Amino acid sequence: xxxxxxxxxxxxxxxxxxxxxxxxxxxxxHLWTRAQVSKESRGIGRPVAVLVSLLVTAAACSFAVWTWxxxxxxxxxxxxxxxxxxxxxxxxxxxxxxxxxDTRHPKHIARRRQVDRSIATEAALLSSWESxxxxxxxxxxxxxxxxxxxxxxxxxxxxxxxxxxxxxMKESNR
Amino acid sequence: MEISELKAELEKLHPASFGxxxxxxxxxxxDAEEVLQMVYxxxxxxxxxxxxxxxxxxxxxxxxxxxxxxxxxxQLLRSLSSIVTPGSSPSVELEFDRSEMQRxxxxxxxxxxxxxxxxxxxxxxxxxxxxEAAEVMNVSVGSARRHYERGKKxxxxxLDREGVDYGVGWRRKExxxxxx
Numbered sequence: 001x002x003x004x005x006x007x008x009x010x011x012x013x014x015x016x017x018x019x020x021x022x023x024x025x026x027x028x029x030h031l032w033t034r035a036q037v038s039k040e041s042r043g044i045g046r047p048v049a050v051l052v053s054l055l056v057t058a059a060a061c062s063f064a065v066w067t068w069x070x071x072x073x074x075x076x077x078x079x080x081x082x083x084x085x086x087x088x089x090x091x092x093x094x095x096x097x098x099x100x101x102d103t104r105h106p107k108h109i110a111r112r113r114q115v116d117r118s119i120a121t122e123a124a125l126l127s128s129w130e131s132x133x134x135x136x137x138x139x140x141x142x143x144x145x146x147x148x149x150x151x152x153x154x155x156x157x158x159x160x161x162x163x164x165x166x167x168x169m170k171e172s173n174r
Numbered sequence: 175m176e177i178s179e180l181k182a183e184l185e186k187l188h189p190a191s192f193g194x195x196x197x198x199x200x201x202x203x204x205d206a207e208e209v210l211q212m213v214y215x216x217x218x219x220x221x222x223x224x225x226x227x228x229x230x231x232x233x234x235x236x237x238x239x240x241x242x243x244x245x246x247x248x249q250l251l252r253s254l255s256s257i258v259t260p261g262s263s264p265s266v267e268l269e270f271d272r273s274e275m276q277r278x279x280x281x282x283x284x285x286x287x288x289x290x291x292x293x294x295x296x297x298x299x300x301x302x303x304x305x306e307a308a309e310v311m312n313v314s315v316g317s318a319r320r321h322y323e324r325g326k327k328x329x330x331x332x333l334d335r336e337g338v339d340y341g342v343g344w345r346r347k348e349x350x351x352x353x354x
Contacts, residue, residue: 006330007298013279014298020276021193026207028188032181035214 140172180217183230190300194235197295198242200284209242216241228309232302235310239292282332290325293318 184191192210199205213234216222222237224230283291289311296307308318 006326010294010326010329011298013276014295016273016276017280018193018299021196022189024203025189025192026210028185031188031207031211032184032214035211035218038211038215039218 141169143168177218180224184214184217184234187231187234190231191234191238193299194295195238195242197292197299198239199246201280205242205245209238209245212245213237213241229306231300232306232309235296235300235302236312239310279333282329285332286325286328287321289313289321290328293321294325294329297322 191213192206195206195210195213196203199209213222216237217224224233227233283294286294292311293304293307296302296310297304302310304318304322305315307322308315311318311321313321
């Protein structure tokens with residue numbers, strides 16, 4: 001590589017810079033050893049980090065599942081509560097201190113009874129519930145349609161049935 | 175290449191590698207040391223593998239450059255104000271007893287665009303050819319030549335402006351050298 005005038009001067013300045021840099025070059029052995037140590041520590045660090053992250057994820061997942069399970073279980077507990085209350089609270093409180101009977105216990109029982117009553121009314125409402133569609137679909141001919149004779153029924157039965165049926169039809173037409 | 179063999183080669187190139195690392199880290203001594211150590215870690219971990227497709231020196235310099243750029247990006251993310259520029263740091267000035275001329279030269283060198291500075295360093299400091307410098311910088315030879323010419327011109331102009339006399343005929347002589 002042939003250098004011109006400018007280049008020779010720049011080269012001289014760079015050479016001077018290089019000479020200055022040489023005095024502060026760290027020892028190769030020192031850096032190499034540090035690199036080896038760093039490599040080993042990083043080699044150990046990565047599996048540990050992976051393990052810790054896995055553990056944290058597993059813990060978070062199990063907590064989420066537990067929370068969900070608990071929230072799903074709560075309504076059942078509420079519904080099943082009244083019989084349990086009946087069983088536990090029907091006998092008179094024997095071992096409770098008098099002060100407690102006066103203040104806390106009656107309130108507790110009253111609250112439970114209120115819950116009982118509300119549950120009972122809700123259950124009654126639910127059992128008597130009828131869908132609006134079912135109500136609209138109901139008609140007086142339901143009886144006639146619902147009591148069709150079987151094919152192997154005798155002719156007399158059929159006659160009596162038809163006469164009765166015609167009466168019902170006339171009534172419904174009116 | 176065996177690791178022991180590679181280690182011996184790296185040891186030979188160590189001073190030049192450190193010089194290049196310094197250039198990539200804006201003359202910050204501790205950063206350059208850190209970068210060079212990281213490069214050695216990469217080599218030991220097998221993340222940087224020399225496949226013999228080029229000279230060991232150009233491969234190593236390319237790894238150093240890439241590592242330095244990555245580190246600078248990380249530092250930039252950590253704190254935008256923590257970037258140390260040569261000449262602006264009093265510790266750099268105090269650390270080394272450099273002549274006024276050398277100090278101004280370094281200041282002007284630091285003002286050059288990174289590619290131009292890198293090309294000049296690789297050619298003049300590391301004594302690489304332009305094609306080798308292009309390989310280290312991962313650019314075409316034409317591009318490297320352009321950076322070289324522009325860098326040289328800007329450096330000369332800046333030093334002229336500073337009024338630094340580097341010898342007889344510094345301002346008058348035009349570059350006629352062919353580098354490749």
